[in-house]
Amino acid sequence: MTPSETAVATSLDELCINTVRTLAMDAVQKAESGHPGAPMALAPLAYLLFTRHIKHNPADPSWPDRDRFVLSNGHASMLLYSVLYLTGYDLSLEEIKNFRQWGSKTPGHPEHGHTPGVETTTGPLGQGFGNAIGMAVAEAHLAATFNKADNRIVDHFTWFICSDGDLMEGLSQEAASFAGHQKLGRLIGFYDDNNITIDGSTDLAYSDDVAKRFAAYGWHVHRVADVNDLGTLESAIAACKAETGRPSLVIVKTHIGCGSPNRHDSAKAHGEALGAEEVDLSKKNLGWPTLEKFWVPEEALAHWRTARERGAAAHDQWRRQLIAYAKAHPNEAKEFSRRVVQRDLPAGWQASLPTFTKENGSVATRAASGTVLNAIGSRIPELFGGSADLTPSNNTLIKEAGTFSAENRAGRYVHYGVREHAMAAMMNGMALHGGMIPYGGTFLIFSDYMRPSVRLAALMGVHVVYVYTHDSIGLGEDGPTHQPIEHLSALRAIPNMTVIRPADSAEVVEAWRVALTHKTGPVALALTRQKLAFIDRAALGSKAEDAANGGYVIAECRCAKPEVVLLASGSEVAIALAAQERLHEESDICARVVSMPCHEIFAQKPIEYRNAVLPPNVKRVAIEAAHPMSWYRWVGIDGAVVGLERFGASAPYEAIYKGLGITAEAVVQAVKRVLGR
Numbered sequence: 290m291t292p293s294e295t296a297v298a299t300s301l302d303e304l305c306i307n308t309v310r311t312l313a314m315d316a317v318q319k320a321e322s323g324h325p326g327a328p329m330a331l332a333p334l335a336y337l338l339f340t341r342h343i344k345h346n347p348a349d350p351s352w353p354d355r356d357r358f359v360l361s362n363g364h365a366s367m368l369l370y371s372v373l374y375l376t377g378y379d380l381s382l383e384e385i386k387n388f389r390q391w392g393s394k395t396p397g398h399p400e401h402g403h404t405p406g407v408e409t410t411t412g413p414l415g416q417g418f419g420n421a422i423g424m425a426v427a428e429a430h431l432a433a434t435f436n437k438a439d440n441r442i443v444d445h446f447t448w449f450i451c452s453d454g455d456l457m458e459g460l461s462q463e464a465a466s467f468a469g470h471q472k473l474g475r476l477i478g479f480y481d482d483n484n485i486t487i488d489g490s491t492d493l494a495y496s497d498d499v500a501k502r503f504a505a506y507g508w509h510v511h512r513v514a515d516v517n518d519l520g521t522l523e524s525a526i527a528a529c530k531a532e533t534g535r536p537s538l539v540i541v542k543t544h545i546g547c548g549s550p551n552r553h554d555s556a557k558a559h560g561e562a563l564g565a566e567e568v569d570l571s572k573k574n575l576g577w578p579t580l581e582k583f584w585v586p587e588e589a590l591a592h593w594r595t596a597r598e599r600g601a602a603a604h605d606q607w608r609r610q611l612i613a614y615a616k617a618h619p620n621e622a623k624e625f626s627r628r629v630v631q632r633d634l635p636a637g638w639q640a641s642l643p644t645f646t647k648e649n650g651s652v653a654t655r656a657a658s659g660t661v662l663n664a665i666g667s668r669i670p671e672l673f674g675g676s677a678d679l680t681p682s683n684n685t686l687i688k689e690a691g692t693f694s695a696e697n698r699a700g701r702y703v704h705y706g707v708r709e710h711a712m713a714a715m716m717n718g719m720a721l722h723g724g725m726i727p728y729g730g731t732f733l734i735f736s737d738y739m740r741p742s743v744r745l746a747a748l749m750g751v752h753v754v755y756v757y758t759h760d761s762i763g764l765g766e767d768g769p770t771h772q773p774i775e776h777l778s779a780l781r782a783i784p785n786m787t788v789i790r791p792a793d794s795a796e797v798v799e800a801w802r803v804a805l806t807h808k809t810g811p812v813a814l815a816l817t818r819q820k821l822a823f824i825d826r827a828a829l830g831s832k833a834e835d836a837a838n839g840g841y842v843i844a845e846c847r848c849a850k851p852e853v854v855l856l857a858s859g860s861e862v863a864i865a866l867a868a869q870e871r872l873h874e875e876s877d878i879c880a881r882v883v884s885m886p887c888h889e890i891f892a893q894k895p896i897e898y899r900n901a902v903l904p905p906n907v908k909r910v911a912i913e914a915a916h917p918m919s920w921y922r923w924v925g926i927d928g929a930v931v932g933l934e935r936f937g938a939s940a941p942y943e944a945i946y947k948g949l950g951i952t953a954e955a956v957v958q959a960v961k962r963v964l965g966r
Contacts, residue, residue, distance in 0.1 A: 428445055483543045677705045836886050
């Protein structure tokens with residue numbers, strides 16, 4: 290059916306908006322799965338943003354000075370997919386028709402790196418909200434670092450849309466408080482205020498005064514009574530762009546399922562297809578052809594596609610700025626290219642890594658980590674980090690970096706406050722933005738508070754570093770509430786996650802070397818509170834550099850062939866070495882000791898290397914002051930793990946290790962059981 294055969298919208302704006310609505314209806318109906326209501330409601334806002342305000346170039350989604358847009362309520366993915374297709378990104382109408390199907394570029398929730406134009410993976414509510422704030426931090430910091438009075442090569446906004454579900458999640462409260470405190474004026478958000486949740490009306494569980502809440506955080510707040518009132522919406526957007534001293538939130542009243550006669554303002558429009566009959570009724574209500582699915586009016590497509598011309602012109606202007614910048618400031622331009630465009634580490638940075646010896650190396654691994662950070666901090670200016678109010682405990686401060694604040698955007702150390710979840714979500718946003726390598730510190734036990742964002746970091750493969758200190762019962766007197774037990778296994782279970790637990794200061798150096806060069810996913814460093822003795826590898830015939838292999842022979846047995854292999858990480862490597870001595874002296878059992886700081890890296894090594902370290906026919910015993918789960922992969926059904934399947938205790942750490950049986954004697958007994966002695 291052609292436009293001449295049915296009544297169509299007479300306004301070009303309305304035609305463009307209804308194109309989004311009908312694409313969303315058709316895609317969800319064809320998939321028989323998805324969320325049509327929010328895209329139908331938010332179509333006017335998306336239309337204004339992507340055709341008039343957001344600085345973007347569909348021909349180059351990775352242009353460094355583009356505006357960033359985050360759809361935090363990722364269940365409304367068809368809103369974003371429709372807009373990306375209509376504005377001319379590399380996303381075809383066939384992909385829209387293939388919504389939520391195997392191998393398509395239009396999965397159920399937006400996925401970074403999978404669909405051109407998708408800035409971050411969203412869906413778990415609140416995550417995109419935090420990501421957007423991290424992106425705004427990155428823009429502010431890079432602008433302060435590189436911009437000159439005569440040339441602003443970093444000059445863009447971060448935009449986001451969020452839902453009532455996003456604002457119910459605690460993460461949004463942490464992140465919004467941080468953003469207001471930091472006065473992130475180039476951050477503009479829109480709250481989709483539709484009064485609907487899956488269960489029904491929001492007043493079943495939610496009665497916040499959002500305007501007062503965000504005003505209390507220090508945000509600039511606007512209200513728009515009807516998202517379909519483009520003039521009022523336009524004025525609100527302009528006011529937010531003009532407000533540079535505070536982040537902005539526009540509370541936009543919308544109607545879920547807008548255009549649907551029987552699903553308008555209904556919870557049934559939230560998370561299920563409208564149904565074929567209701568789709569037809571909705572299209573008739575919008576003046577739309579009903580027989581042809583996925584119909585895109587030529588006039589609407591042509592108008593949407595003007596975004597390509599506008600984006601190309603803005604991009605070209607920025608290129609000219611960059612050329613002028615390079616002529617006037619060649620050193621800064623080279624550094625900008627390295628950090629933001631190429632994302633390479635600076636040449637020669639590894640020469641700054643410290644060397645630990647018997648004289649200076651018997652320290653807690655958290656202290657060694659702080660030494661490494663301060664040694665390389667000036668050589669790697671993209672290192673941008675902080676701590677969730679545990680700076681002196683985590684040893685995360687780079688002393689010469691300065692504090693990032695509303696008054697000092699060039700500072701590189703962030704005081705996140707007690708906001709672990711927001712810290713992790715913002716770190717994801719910073720890494721996605723580019724130009725910085727974010728790191729963040731807290732106790733390993735509090736990785737629980739960060740886990741949703743950590744998981745998404747792994748899913749997206751972003752380059753972030755977690756500095757997790759107080760990694761075991763070795764933290765001592767603070768007791769079981771602060772002593773991680775299951776956390777190492779839980780983190781190791783996340784696909785694409787790299788967990789490194791160094792045995793001493795020398796392995797800490799290698800851990801940071803890996804953390805900075807490993808760019809395909811997050812890296813977690815698990816570090817001790819208690820001092821660890823420096824391991825004299827020269828006397829043992831091994832090298833700390835081999836820790837980069839994930840696992841290596843740190844101490845060979847004294848005979849031609851080991852009878853057993855002892856595996857350990859972190860502080861328990863010393864226990865394994867002590868057990869090796871006792872086995873030899875007391876029972877004449879030859880044991881090899883393997884330090885395995887990183888299971889994930891070792892698992893990726895060639896089978897020949899793994900077999901050389903862990904001979905297939907030699908029995909194994911692992912030792913770790915944590916839950917044994919992740920070690921059974923390496924010891925097999927005929928091996929053993931000396932670990933913990935209970936909570937810790939409050940006492941000096943030496944007493945806890947003894948009381949809970951994480952000792953050389955316990956390892957000796959486990960070896961004898963495994964060998965049948």
